[in-house]
Amino acid sequence: MSDPIETAIFEKLSAIDPKGDNGKSIEPAEVAKALQPEQWQRMMPKVRGMALGLMRQGRLTITKKGKPVDPNAFKGVIRLRYPTADETAAALAARPPVVTDDDDFA
Structure with a gap:
C-alpha cells in the first residue's frame, strides 16, 4: 500500500507532466494543501521528508533555483x-x- 503523501506527490506531478519528460515541477506546499487544506503547514515536514526519501531512491528530484540539490x-x-x-x-x-553474505548469522 502506498503512502498518501507519496501518492499525492506523484498525482500532482502527473497532472502537470504526464510523461515525466518536460521537467516541470511542483511546490511541496501544493501537496501539503491537497492533503490537509486547513493545516497544511503541519504537513510540510512530512512532505519534505517523503520527497527526500524518494530522491534517495531515484524516483524524484528536489530542486532549488532549477538545479538538483544535494540530498544531504x-x-x-x-x-x-x-x-x-x-x-x-x-x-x-x-x-x-x-550486503548479501552476512557471516554473523551462519
Whole structure:
C-alpha cells in the first residue's frame, strides 16, 4: 500500500507532466494543501521528508533555483520534479551497497 503523501506527490506531478519528460515541477506546499487544506503547514515536514526519501531512491528530484540539490545538505525553498535518467542513475549509485553474505548469522 502506498503512502498518501507519496501518492499525492506523484498525482500532482502527473497532472502537470504526464510523461515525466518536460521537467516541470511542483511546490511541496501544493501537496501539503491537497492533503490537509486547513493545516497544511503541519504537513510540510512530512512532505519534505517523503520527497527526500524518494530522491534517495531515484524516483524524484528536489530542486532549488532549477538545479538538483544535494540530498544531504539543503534548506529553504525547494521544488519537486521527475528525475532525468542521469539523476536516477546517480541516486542509485549513491546508495549503500546491499550486503548479501552476512557471516554473523551462519
